[in-house]
Amino acid sequence: xxxxxxxxxxxxxxxxxxxxxxxxxxxxxxxxxxxxxxxxxxxxxxxxxxxxxxxxxxxxxxxxxxxxxxxxxxxxxxxxxxxxxxxxxxxxxxxxxxxxxxxxxxxxxxxxxxxxxxxxxxx
Amino acid sequence: xxxxxxxxxxxxxxxxxxxxxxxxxxxxxxxxxxxxxxxxxxxxxxxxxxxxxxxxxxxxxxxxxxxxxxxxxxxxxxxxxxxxxxxxxxxxxxxxxxxxxxxxxxxxxxxxxxxxxxxxxxxxxxxxxxxxxxxxxxxxxxxxxxxxxxxxxxxxxxxxxxxxxxxxxxxxxxxxxxxxxxxxxxxxxxxxxxxxxxxxxxxxxxxxxxxxxxxxxxxxxxxxxxxxxxxxxxxxxxxxxxxxxxxxxxxxxxxxxxxxxxxxxxxxxxxxxxxxxxx
Numbered sequence: 331x332x333x334x335x336x337x338x339x340x341x342x343x344x345x346x347x348x349x350x351x352x353x354x355x356x357x358x359x360x361x362x363x364x365x366x367x368x369x370x371x372x373x374x375x376x377x378x379x380x381x382x383x384x385x386x387x388x389x390x391x392x393x394x395x396x397x398x399x400x401x402x403x404x405x406x407x408x409x410x411x412x413x414x415x416x417x418x419x420x421x422x423x424x425x426x427x428x429x430x431x432x433x434x435x436x437x438x439x440x441x442x443x444x445x446x447x448x449x450x451x452x453x
Numbered sequence: 454x455x456x457x458x459x460x461x462x463x464x465x466x467x468x469x470x471x472x473x474x475x476x477x478x479x480x481x482x483x484x485x486x487x488x489x490x491x492x493x494x495x496x497x498x499x500x501x502x503x504x505x506x507x508x509x510x511x512x513x514x515x516x517x518x519x520x521x522x523x524x525x526x527x528x529x530x531x532x533x534x535x536x537x538x539x540x541x542x543x544x545x546x547x548x549x550x551x552x553x554x555x556x557x558x559x560x561x562x563x564x565x566x567x568x569x570x571x572x573x574x575x576x577x578x579x580x581x582x583x584x585x586x587x588x589x590x591x592x593x594x595x596x597x598x599x600x601x602x603x604x605x606x607x608x609x610x611x612x613x614x615x616x617x618x619x620x621x622x623x624x625x626x627x628x629x630x631x632x633x634x635x636x637x638x639x640x641x642x643x644x645x646x647x648x649x650x651x652x653x654x655x656x657x658x659x660x661x662x663x664x665x666x667x668x669x670x671x672x673x674x675x676x677x678x679x680x681x682x683x684x685x686x687x688x689x690x691x692x693x694x695x696x697x698x699x700x701x702x703x704x705x706x707x708x709x710x711x712x713x714x715x716x717x718x719x720x721x722x723x724x725x726x727x728x729x730x731x732x
Binding site: 341342343344361362365391392394395396397398400401408410411414415418427428433439440441442443444445446447449450451 | 458459460463464491493494495497498499500501505532534606607610611612613620621644645646648649650651652653654655658661662683684687688
């Protein structure tokens with residue numbers, strides 16, 4: 331049943347993306363959707379369709395793992411975790427969203443944000 | 454025992470100071486966990502992520518060691534993100550004995566973690582162990598002019614397996630605010646995300662999100678936002694709006710209500726004085 335991306339997501343999370351029936355509640359609940367280029371429900375659809383271009387979207391890095399969609403998903407498939415799995419696929423290829431050495435005014439930023447970002451946005 | 458974490462020792466020193474002071478006033482002694490290290494801030498969701506749980510498990514081992522001496526297995530967190538990370542890692546190693554065995558074998562210089570520590574948040578201590586009636590008794594100041602909007606953010610409520618309250622309709626902070634004699638302003642953005650580490654990725658996203666949350670709280674009639682999370686605190690205060698309402702920690706509101714002004718920073722005191730002057 332699984333192929334390509336949906337297989338990778340399954341291996342990383344145990345989630346069967348084909349359970350998603352595109353109700354869209356994840357995108358409707360997402361507090362950051364307006365900053366994303368692809369809304370969460372479409373990300374899940376693209377994984378179902380094995381569309382690798384989803385890995386180049388900004389969305390996979392913008393999701394803050396707030397788990398609003400997770401709580402509300404009627405199919406219990408945890409979109410935040412799927413998005414995070416896509417990010418992990420990129421991270422394991424060595425692709426990071428930020429270069430920590432290039433952050434401006436580093437000393438003014440709180441540690442808590444820097445550590446979270448280093449773990450979520452870099453390898 | 455309590456786990457401070459990085460923020461309480463740097464950007465959120467006032468949070469730690471007021472938390473210890475108000476707990477003491479309520480008869481709860483918060484003892485700092487010995488030899489703690491960073492919890493990792495965020496939980497890694499990959500099924501094969503074992504390495505990412507090591508830091509948190511080491512903290513749980515420290516709690517196990519100290520807990521044995523104190524005869525107490527409760528580890529209190531003050532920061533929301535530490536709560537979420539320690540709680541989730543604790544849960545995952547309890548539910549997955551193989552993972553726990555791997556971690557224990559990897560950290561062969563430490564004693565094995567046995568999975569007996571209970572991770573709780575300070576809000577739960579105040580609600581369940583102290584009780585809001587006792588909190589009411591300690592209030593020494595008139596608070597009714599303070600209209601405080603509780604902002605929960607994500608880490609305390611989601612995912613629901615680790616939630617300290619109803620993830621869609623939490624009341625724990627609202628009830629605390631009312632026990633203090635202030636007006637609790639429940640607003641629809643209370644469970645929203647502050648955008649978290651996006652402040653590093655793209656600061657504009659955070660500034661916009663912060664302004665949106667602030668605007669909503671004002672529209673619902675609040676004159677202050679109360680939070681439990683040092684990152685929400687930082688992010689909400691990045692809002693660039695002129696005269697936007699400030700965000701403070703819930704323990705600062707408690708310290709003010711209990712008359713413990715000496716534990717508040719001059720900036721926080723100024724916030725309270727300004728609210729009282731305006732009305």
